[in-house]
Amino acid sequence: SPLTPAPLAWGPLAPRSAKDQASESFHVGDAVRVRDTDDEEWEFGEVSSVNPLWVKPHGWRKAFPWNILEPVSTDSVQVGNALGAAFQDAGEGGASKVDAATGNADAAGGDAAVAATPRPALRSDVIKGICYAPVPERHPKRLLNDDFMSMSTRALWHRDGRGDLALMRSMGANTVRLYGNDPSLDHKEFLDEAHFHNLSVILGFSDYPFTQSRNSCAHTGLDCYSQVKEQFGANLKRGFLVRGDAGELTYHPAIRAIVLMNEPDLKMGRLSQPKNFSKALISAFDAALDAEREAGVVAPSGGGSMPNFTATLSFAVCRHCEKFNGKPALGQLWELRHAMEFPESCGYIPKNNLWEKHRTRFVNSFNTANPARDIWSMFLSAYDAHFQGTPVFIGEYHSPERQVDLAEDLKAILEIARNPSTLLQGISFFEFQVRYDKGGSETAFGMFGLGDNVLSGIRIANTSYKVRCLVPMLPSETRAKRVSGCLVEPGVEYAFSSAWQSSVHGAKNPDECCGLCSSKEMCKAWTWGPSGLGEPVCTMRGSLPTGGPGDRLVKSEAVSGYAMPPKEVARIMPQLVMQAYGGVGLDYSRLCLNATPTAPRQYD
Numbered sequence: 009s010p011l012t013p014a015p016l017a018w019g020p021l022a023p024r025s026a027k028d029q030a031s032e033s034f035h036v037g038d039a040v041r042v043r044d045t046d047d048e049e050w051e052f053g054e055v056s057s058v059n060p061l062w063v064k065p066h067g068w069r070k071a072f073p074w075n076i077l078e079p080v081s082t083d084s085v086q087v088g089n090a091l092g093a094a095f096q097d098a099g100e101g102g103a104s105k106v107d108a109a110t111g112n113a114d115a116a117g118g119d120a121a122v123a124a125t126p127r128p129a130l131r132s133d134v135i136k137g138i139c140y141a142p143v144p145e146r147h148p149k150r151l152l153n154d155d156f157m158s159m160s161t162r163a164l165w166h167r168d169g170r171g172d173l174a175l176m177r178s179m180g181a182n183t184v185r186l187y188g189n190d191p192s193l194d195h196k197e198f199l200d201e202a203h204f205h206n207l208s209v210i211l212g213f214s215d216y217p218f219t220q221s222r223n224s225c226a227h228t229g230l231d232c233y234s235q236v237k238e239q240f241g242a243n244l245k246r247g248f249l250v251r252g253d254a255g256e257l258t259y260h261p262a263i264r265a266i267v268l269m270n271e272p273d274l275k276m277g278r279l280s281q282p283k284n285f286s287k288a289l290i291s292a293f294d295a296a297l298d299a300e301r302e303a304g305v306v307a308p309s310g311g312g313s314m315p316n317f318t319a320t321l322s323f324a325v326c327r328h329c330e331k332f333n334g335k336p337a338l339g340q341l342w343e344l345r346h347a348m349e350f351p352e353s354c355g356y357i358p359k360n361n362l363w364e365k366h367r368t369r370f371v372n373s374f375n376t377a378n379p380a381r382d383i384w385s386m387f388l389s390a391y392d393a394h395f396q397g398t399p400v401f402i403g404e405y406h407s408p409e410r411q412v413d414l415a416e417d418l419k420a421i422l423e424i425a426r427n428p429s430t431l432l433q434g435i436s437f438f439e440f441q442v443r444y445d446k447g448g449s450e451t452a453f454g455m456f457g458l459g460d461n462v463l464s465g466i467r468i469a470n471t472s473y474k475v476r477c478l479v480p481m482l483p484s485e486t487r488a489k490r491v492s493g494c495l496v497e498p499g500v501e502y503a504f505s506s507a508w509q510s511s512v513h514g515a516k517n518p519d520e521c522c523g524l525c526s527s528k529e530m531c532k533a534w535t536w537g538p539s540g541l542g543e544p545v546c547t548m549r550g551s552l553p554t555g556g557p558g559d560r561l562v563k564s565e566a567v568s569g570y571a572m573p574p575k576e577v578a579r580i581m582p583q584l585v586m587q588a589y590g591g592v593g594l595d596y597s598r599l600c601l602n603a604t605p606t607a608p609r610q611y612d
Contacts, residue, residue, distance in 0.1 A: 034058050034079075039429065041396075042074035050078075052396050054429060066392040066429075134425045135401050135434025136589045137183035137210065138176050138455075140165075142440060144466065144473040146458050148447040152469035154188035154214070157198035163464045163475045166201055170463055170475055172440065177205040179582060180589030183264060185403060185436040187212035191239045196247030199260045208264035210403075210436065211248075214239070218288060219275055230276060230288045231356065236268075237295035244303045254309040261308075263315045267403065268292045271322045271375060273340045279326045282340065283354040286347035289319045293348075294358045297365055316371045319344065320403035323376040323387075332394075336386055337374040341395065367397060371433070375404035379412045380420035383432075392430055399431045404438035408452040414483040414581065418588035437585055442481060455581040457481055459600035460559070477600035480580040501566040502535045504559045508550030513543055518567040521546035526571045537566035 034055050041050040042063045053065035064071035142164050143151055156164065163169035176184060184207050189195065202209050217235035218225055225232035252258045268289060269275070277284025296317060307314050321340045326332075329339030330346070348366040351358045372395065378386065383402075391400060407417055418437075425434045442454030456478040464475045508530045515521045521536035524546055531548040539545040552570055553559035560568070582594055 039080040044075045137436030139439035155190040158193035179586040180591030183208040185210040188214040191242030194246045199262045203262040233295045236292040241299040282343040287354040320373040372400040373403040379407040401433040402435040405435035406438040501561045501563040506549035506551045515546035533570040535568040
């Protein structure tokens with residue numbers, strides 16, 4: 009179940025010399041940590057051959073023999089829980105072999121083929137999430153409240169409304185990631201609805217106590233303890249908690265993780281001052297732990313764990329970070345971990361043992377628009393080697409570059425996450441809906457746009473908004489192509505207006521009209537049918553229908569279409585995500601009637 013993470017194979021056993029263990033039952037692919045002397049730092053890796061016994065550390069190009077080798081257990085810790093005291097910090101560096109990173113040392117025989125047991129099974133509990141911020145605006149405008157998991161927005165996500173959560177589940181998602189939340193609003197029904205659809209929830213935390221309120225921690229020396237404790241304590245009282253089987257007060261079973269702040273390294277003092285965002289985060293973590301304790305929150309009596317906390321960092325390079333200052337996100341993660349262990353280094357005196365809680369209740373996360381081909385070389389190889397003990401997930405994942413094939417990219421990143429030898433837990437696809445309110449390049453990410461059909465209405469912060477139907481979006485690389493052929497809608501006449509429009513009389517059939525449209529760069533959509541002159545007419549338009557009630561008229565003798573072959577329907581963004589996530593199929597009845605895949609546009 010996505011609500012109960014499955015075990016991940018890590019945990020310590022007693023170290024013994026490689027020489028003593030050479031005759032014991034080791035197999036290619038076993039997880040181990042190694043070093044040559046007691047005063048060296050550990051390197052983590054896998055057994056690459058058993059006779060002789062050689063190990064290849066993560067991120068190294070070749071394998072080597074080692075004087076000290078420690079097997080790592082595979083049955084003590086869960087994915088989704090930060091691993092306890094299983095590992096000590098490997099630091100940055102620590103390579104004990106000559107030029108190990110470039111593989112210039114002689115490693116002949118290190119990769120020799122041996123009879124071995126099969127590699128460990130692929131991880132089955134990968135996070136397949138979708139980022140959810142369904143702003144009900146079709147033009148740039150600042151929203152006064154970004155909480156989309158309260159009763160006020162029920163018409164968006166509930167199954168008796170637009171059914172966004174049901175749609176996500178049908179696409180194969182097992183997790184939904186949110187952003188802001190208003191502590192004055194109740195969130196139980198949203199969590200119940202997510203749980204009904206077997207969706208885990210990664211909760212967001214509003215920027216309000218950090219940067220927006222009059223008493224934000226920007227005004228208290230970046231000590232965010234009092235502000236976060238007050239807000240999180242209110243959250244706990246409004247839907248985050250339930251009574252367990254034994255009457256204990258525990259977290260709602262849908263909650264998987266809680267994001268203390270999204271991209272704090274770009275908001276709290278910025279990358280030039282890493283101790284600033286580190287202080288804000290560790291004080292916020294400290295506050296959340298105290299709010300839990302004062303509320304009497306405990307783990308479920310029937311087993312299970314408390315949700316983890318995280319801070320989702322950017323994928324920027326932190327030149328001012330002490331270590332990893334040439335790698336994206338890693339420098340920030342190192343600074344945060346160092347602050348958890350040594351809070352006094354950034355001027356904070358904690359009320360809890362943050363280092364212990366970091367090792368048991370904290371996971372790392374970051375956002376990136378980089379494709380899968382970059383993740384291993386730019387981030388994950390170093391992360392796996394130096395951050396053992398703390399799983400990581402990608403909080404926002406989507407590369408809208410036109411040269412990136414979205415289908416192949418999603419397949420590649422999920423294959424990495426399924427590999428049990430890495431600490432990457434999975435991804436949350438960015439994002440569910442086009443953010444018209446942000447404008448510009450931000451509109452390239454959403455899977456669904458907003459159509460013209462109005463389903464109902466909602467009120468957010470005393471302002472009324474329309475709940476519109478959803479239109480599937482095309483990925484960037486498909487939008488950039490000029491395709492030939494047509495997708496046909498029999499019995500439909502397009503009646504929408506377009507800046508460019510042309511009519512040709514005498515087209516013999518719909519196929520000929522399709523060919524005329526496909527031959528013209530300006531033409532996006534067409535209608536073929538009888539005219540008052542007694543001969544068929546092919547009317548071509550320079551834009552696509554948006555799904556509104558006036559776009560299409562029912563006319564039995566007419567045929568309409570647009571310049572895209574049927575196979576391209578499988579290229580719409582929701583379809584690609586569904587295929588990658590293993591969904592059962594999109595429920596098109598929940599979308600705009602006869603909605604045509606399109607690119608986002610601004611509206612009046």
